[in-house]
Amino acid sequence: MYRTAAKRLFSAATHSYHGNLHRLRLRPPHSQIFIPYRCFSTSEDQPFPIPQSPVHPETPLIPDSAPSSSPSPSPDEDPRTRGDKYQDEKSRVLHASLTHVIKLGWTEAALIAGAKDVGLSPSIVGSLPRKEAALVEFFMDDCLQKLIDRIDSDESLKTLTPSECISKLIRIRLEMQAPYISTWPQALSIQAQPVNVPTSFKQRAMLVDEIWHAAGDTASDIDWYAKRTVLAGIYSTTEIYMLTDTSPDFRDTWAFLDARVKDAFDLKKTIQEAQHLAEAVSAGLGNTFQGFVGKVLRR
Numbered sequence: 001m002y003r004t005a006a007k008r009l010f011s012a013a014t015h016s017y018h019g020n021l022h023r024l025r026l027r028p029p030h031s032q033i034f035i036p037y038r039c040f041s042t043s044e045d046q047p048f049p050i051p052q053s054p055v056h057p058e059t060p061l062i063p064d065s066a067p068s069s070s071p072s073p074s075p076d077e078d079p080r081t082r083g084d085k086y087q088d089e090k091s092r093v094l095h096a097s098l099t100h101v102i103k104l105g106w107t108e109a110a111l112i113a114g115a116k117d118v119g120l121s122p123s124i125v126g127s128l129p130r131k132e133a134a135l136v137e138f139f140m141d142d143c144l145q146k147l148i149d150r151i152d153s154d155e156s157l158k159t160l161t162p163s164e165c166i167s168k169l170i171r172i173r174l175e176m177q178a179p180y181i182s183t184w185p186q187a188l189s190i191q192a193q194p195v196n197v198p199t200s201f202k203q204r205a206m207l208v209d210e211i212w213h214a215a216g217d218t219a220s221d222i223d224w225y226a227k228r229t230v231l232a233g234i235y236s237t238t239e240i241y242m243l244t245d246t247s248p249d250f251r252d253t254w255a256f257l258d259a260r261v262k263d264a265f266d267l268k269k270t271i272q273e274a275q276h277l278a279e280a281v282s283a284g285l286g287n288t289f290q291g292f293v294g295k296v297l298r299r
Contacts, residue, residue: 106136130195170257
């Protein structure tokens with residue numbers, strides 16, 4: 001998912017989520033925080049090994065009475081090819097399962113229904129160590145890629161002010177969750193489970209960093225972290241507000257979002273004005289006053 005966040009926080013490279021190309025532009029990190037990971041998909045699942053049971057040379061082979069839905073792997077087949085095939089099948093199952101989430105929730109039942117939709121055995125669901133979490137994480141990754149595509153293709157974003165751009169992109173991203181709003185509390189509870197928190201944090205860090213990058217942010221100091229912390233708070237509070245919003249087309253949610261973004265930028269403006277005042281006064285009173293105000297503002 002990234003142009004900035006993961007490269008600064010997690011140091012990664014461009015990867016494919018099997019079927020959806022995730023084009024992530026990486027820049028050298030400004031901090032010394034390196035958390036390597038294996039692929040753009042924030043899920044840490046590994047390809048499920050395909051066992052090959054040895055056949056005794058004296059035991060005759062008995063053909064199955066019923067045809068198998070998928071042919072047995074050839075002994076000469078490259079293990080990497082089998083791994084790629086499995087990842088492709090897993091991606092297809094996860095994508096098809098999203099259509100069942102509204103009715104079945106973020107559950108194993110939705111995954112089994114998705115496997116049947118794409119003509120695969122439901123047994124593939126058993127290869128997912130964190131079944132429900134894998135589905136939520138796939139959805140989060142897919143939404144971020146769609147947002148990146150929108151940023152790259154929408155030239156009108158370049159004409160907006162930073163606050164307008166941020167509001168619009170958060171709204172676009174949250175609108176992707178609107179069809180699943182009735183089951184989203186379940187998704188949030190899955191993300192909050194201790195084993196899933198690192199991935200959830202990584203996904204949200206990538207999201208807010210991508211939004212700031214699209215808004216033209218070029219900060220490389222401590223301000224970089226402050227901006228992303230504030231934006232993550234705005235996104236999360238708006239996401240929670242959206243769960244209880246009964247207004248048509250979530251109008252109250254978007255008004256709440258615009259107000260929170262405006263508040264954040266007004267606070268930044270107030271701090272900047274105080275800093276300018278300190279600089280002006282220090283010209284007459286010396287650097288002591290400026291240093292004092294600077295210390296207050298950093299608290």
